[in-house]
Amino acid sequence: MSAAALAAAACAAPKIRRLGRVDYEATLAQMRAFTDARDADTPDELWLLEHPPVFTQGQAGKVEHVLAAGDIPVVQADRGGQVTYHGPGQLVVYFLIDLHRRGFGIRSLVTRIEQGMIGVLRQYGIVAYADPAAPGVYVDDAAGTRMKIGSLGLRVRKGCTYHGLALNVAMDLEPFSRINPCGYQGLRMTQTSALGGPRQVGEAGDALLEHLLAQLENPNPASTEDGRP
Template identity: 55%
Template sequence: MIVKRLGRVDYEPALEAMRVFTAQRTGSTPDELWLLEHPPVYTLGQAGRPEHLLQNPAAIPLVHIDRGGQITYHGPGQLVAYLLVDLPRRRLKVRGLVTLMEQAVIDTLADYGLAAGRKEGAPGVYVDGAKIAALGLRVRNGCCYHGLSLNVDMDLTPFGWINPCGYEGLRTVQMKDFGIAETVPGAGETLLAHLQRLLPPLPADADTADQPARAVGSV
């Protein structure tokens, strides 16, 4: 897997780059994992409801995108990991990848002494019922893009102007709230190690198979 540490990148160029990469990849294209953060932006999934944006006093851009799920916020101080993975080649199902991503975040937070877990019927990672990490995927011809976001040390105010992930009153938290002094790049390296550990290796007889496009998400 090729790892790219991209720093701070505007959302829409990153989205277009993911789409182009996925459209052009072949059965021999290596998977990639991008670590980055975004300037302030709201993203709304393809079946998202605009009314979940309650107010927007800071005039944060709203981008309608092709992942599953509802509305979420990205901003400086939040780690974003985009997984561009050929699922059939790794013999992964979508649900398996979602579980893997959640576990990587749970294990990352455990490394910092923070107990986190899943919530039934609401993908993502939670600490005491508050969301600390969100995820959403798009799968096209068996290959996924988009990924997950982990709140590290950011201004959480814009989450208060939405129903995060479509849930009214859902609290969002970050690593800093629990006394964890870490940078986005530092958290990224910890998460990367867990993702690389959990992702199945490529079988010797790996091959790709065309599958219809679909969207999966929780954000």
């Protein structure tokens, strides 16, 4: 590929795939296959979807953070981070991104993802923020107690990413009580529908996508406000 073609590919908007509600393990296999098969000409993609109920354990995950899985399966994943929960009513976005072609480091992509979530929450009047020491997006309740609303975990393979973010929209939050979410004991979870934001995954996906695409074009994502007053 010529230098001009590489530059054009780096600036191209990713292909968007809306997959609906799909099995976690099957989707993981598809992400791996896509990443292994791609080359310098392969367009980046964003996959928007939901999963049936499943706990996923990251590469560094510790078994003690799964407190009582019950009837929900626990699947070992190859992303970063600890255990989390996916289920209906949660928006999942997977990032099939060629980091080298876009000139991103992994921290830069994480920042872009966090700022995309913060931006869409701000659109609905929800004050949210990121924490460099604990990737994800958070809001505070009236008493100032932190609650997590968006999680993320990525894997880099052949200079390309897969896995991505999970934004809680309108889901049953009870399964989070069966784990230490992201490895943090007592971490409270919340969702957009409880805070005046989107009540449907489709609405959340359309709104978030606009912010994510803007962040992928943002030359300096760290300059974006974190959402706090």
